[in-house]
Amino acid sequence: MSESITLNYIDKLHQSLQSVGQALHLSIKWNFFICLFLLLIFLGEVTPASKISIEGFDIEFSLTLLTMALSCIITWMLVQILGLSIQESDIRDSIIRLYASISFSDDSLNDNNASPLEYPSYLTIPFRPRAYGKSAKAILYSNVLLILATLFIFVLPIVTQIVVLVKLFASQGVKWWIIAVLIPLICISIITVVTFVRELLR
Numbered sequence: 485m486s487e488s489i490t491l492n493y494i495d496k497l498h499q500s501l502q503s504v505g506q507a508l509h510l511s512i513k514w515n516f517f518i519c520l521f522l523l524l525i526f527l528g529e530v531t532p533a534s535k536i537s538i539e540g541f542d543i544e545f546s547l548t549l550l551t552m553a554l555s556c557i558i559t560w561m562l563v564q565i566l567g568l569s570i571q572e573s574d575i576r577d578s579i580i581r582l583y584a585s586i587s588f589s590d591d592s593l594n595d596n597n598a599s600p601l602e603y604p605s606y607l608t609i610p611f612r613p614r615a616y617g618k619s620a621k622a623i624l625y626s627n628v629l630l631i632l633a634t635l636f637i638f639v640l641p642i643v644t645q646i647v648v649l650v651k652l653f654a655s656q657g658v659k660w661w662i663i664a665v666l667i668p669l670i671c672i673s674i675i676t677v678v679t680f681v682r683e684l685l686r
Contacts, residue, residue, distance in 0.1 A: 515561040
């Protein structure tokens with residue numbers, strides 16, 4: 485494979501990497517907003533409309549149905565975030581391998597703390613500790629940011645689903661259909677988050 489063809493393919497891969505990074509960024513952001521919306525509902529700060537009108541048709545839905553549907557979306561978004569993260573890592577590795585095939589190397593390409601290849605998303609920035617410097621203040625800032633990112637990205641979705649489960653039990657009683665839907669969702673979310681963290685630390 486000629487060098488020009490390799491460089492052209494690297495350019496296409498980098499465009500794909502940026503698109504995946506943007507999708508990852510948006511997925512994390514929307515999952516956070518969904519979790520926040522659900523928590524505000526149960527805190528009584530937000531009261532969603534029980535009826536919407538679409539082209540003259542009125543559609544009614546219950547709060548229980550809405551919260552369970554949003555819980556499903558939270559799990560789906562976590563799975564999507566994991567998939568996008570793995571895809572981002574695979575594309576990045578392919579770019580590095582192709583650069584090596586044309587005898588180009590640079591320390592920044594293999595630096596997991598400040599890669600110039602990845603899109604600067606909510607996921608990549610907090611987990612790049614050396615990007616903030618080596619001073620005591622920089623390290624403290626990095627650690628605080630890392631804790632907040634971990635809470636918002638990994639912990640908040642699971643806590644939100646547990647809150648939904650507890651609140652529905654309190655309002656509806658311990659119903660089999662609530663258990664059948666929410667318990668598997670929470671388990672899938674926990675497995676996804678554990679897998680996600682392992683991928684990040686790999």
